[in-house]
Amino acid sequence: MASRVDAIKRHLAQPNPTSAGVATSEFRYTTDNSGCLTREEREHYEREGFVVKKGLIPQSDLDRYAERFQKICAGEIDSSGMTLMRDVAISKSEFQPGEKAITKLQNFQDDEVLFEYIRHPEIVNVVSSFLGENIMGMHTMLINKPPDPGTRTSRHPMHQDLHYFSFRPADRIVCSWTAMQHIDRTNGCLVVIPGSHRNPGELVEHGYPKWENGVNKMYYGIQDYQPKEGDRVHLVMEPGDTVFFHPLLIHGSGTNRSQGFRKSISCHYASSECEYIDVTGTSQEMLQNEIHEVAKRKLFGKDAVLDQEMMDMIKKEITLSGHWSAKARCVHGKKINI
Template sequence: MFQYTNNGKFLTTEQRQFYEDNGYLIIPKLVDSDLLDNCRSRFLEVCNSGLSTVDIMVMKEQSLKHKNLKGEYLVNKIQNLLNDKVFFTYTCYNPLVDVVESIIGSNITCCISMVINKPPGAEQHSMHQDYYYFPFGPVNSIVGVWTAMDVCNVENGCLYVFPGSHKNNLLPHENGKNTTNVGYYEIVNYNEVHPHHLLMEPGDTVFLHPLVVHGSGPNLTTNFRKAISSFYLENNCDFIDYKRKHQEEMEKVMFEAYKTKHSQLKNYLDAWRIRSKLIRGFPGAYQRYLSQL
């Protein structure tokens, strides 16, 4: 009956069925406002003061660099947050991880964590599938989690999805022609033209299957649109797809981004080790593979 979820321990049958049918599920007000406020303050501390650590990577909105903006008005993402005690309160937040468990199972690793900021004037993030970025599988053992920190609407660039598109295979992508940001890829010649926009309030959280087609629009307002996000995998995921041709390009991008801070990096999969942390349950194939690098 259920192909894309694991159990009904923390989700109702109706919620599981919605995720099965659509490839995403929104749970309103899932994340506590105090937790989000702490993460917002930490984000501002990082991007406005120039604070940097060996782990946190600060990325800037390339389309705005010519305007001589600074701090929150220029930073569009900070990532690799698992070793930051403030941001980690989100990644290991029990109500959130409980839902993850109902989707992928009780043995859980976080493999990516980030705060995404859309400052005024920020460009769109074109249609893509998150699985394009991942060199491991199986695909149904991965889930993305995205929590609104601000009101998200069409005007400020909310997420949009194509319900049911997770039932298709991984589609061809290309380096984004509609973006100046590094590492943004978009689907080639996607025929669907009527996305469903996810209108969300702070604390609302969407769970995304890694094959569901989605994106976000530009921020046409004078306000910010922030979200905090993590990706989780079942601990027995393995690096079964890391030799896909496009992963060669991904490897170059990741090495360029990490090599200045992590001189010990030896290969592409090594970069996943420094981005990942066991969250719940018992180590599996994923941990065993990384421990051998």
């Protein structure tokens, strides 16, 4: 126990640069620009790694996002540049039309309607409490978790979001995740491990879970990790409730045991003063390698066989940092590094 306490103390004592002054020794994870967070909320985020703002987004805005999602899935709106994903169980079953076919919409940063969520004043106001004034929207998702067909593939394994990102420092990254309907354990709410952003305070090794019925593409999880039931907190949320959490917080989501799809919308933000890192030789290199394979299929076809010179060119030109740089959008303040 003593070694764990000492590790946490060392972690909290590390320097913490911010884009709005330097965080005090009392608060590491929020900046001086924290007027929209109460002291209790700041203390909760420091201790637990997340904070929930109730009823932050109006129902009228949520309805607008849901309608846009439906039109994109129906092909009424140009989805160029977006990523439309299916659950592995759906992809192996008979064709489902429209939004029933799509379980996740990613990279909607260029859509004029869904971009309204990224720059929503209520969201940005809270995000500035963590990042300061210069804010970049980096990763966008509208999640349409499907009813589980009995395979439990609708689960999302326990993971840390930092595994996907090649920019640092981690403390200047935050996710906003908004419920678009009532969400509880029945339809697969978020599950978090409070305080896991501080202990061990670093990115741990991720990989694909060895699930009997398969796992969705890019749904990485922490290897050989099974938290105790008492360590988990299930976030029951109402429409418009928004949770903000640290990229090292261990979290996932459960099986959707309801008869309907469960919707939420989210964006990861980073201070524009963050910097890109090279993930070569790290546990994140596997993600970069998958991006190379995706690029290969898109450029040359699914069954293309490329020589080493061509693959080396792809690896040189297409990096994880380049991937995020292409998606980054300034939503407040000014663009500096990323």
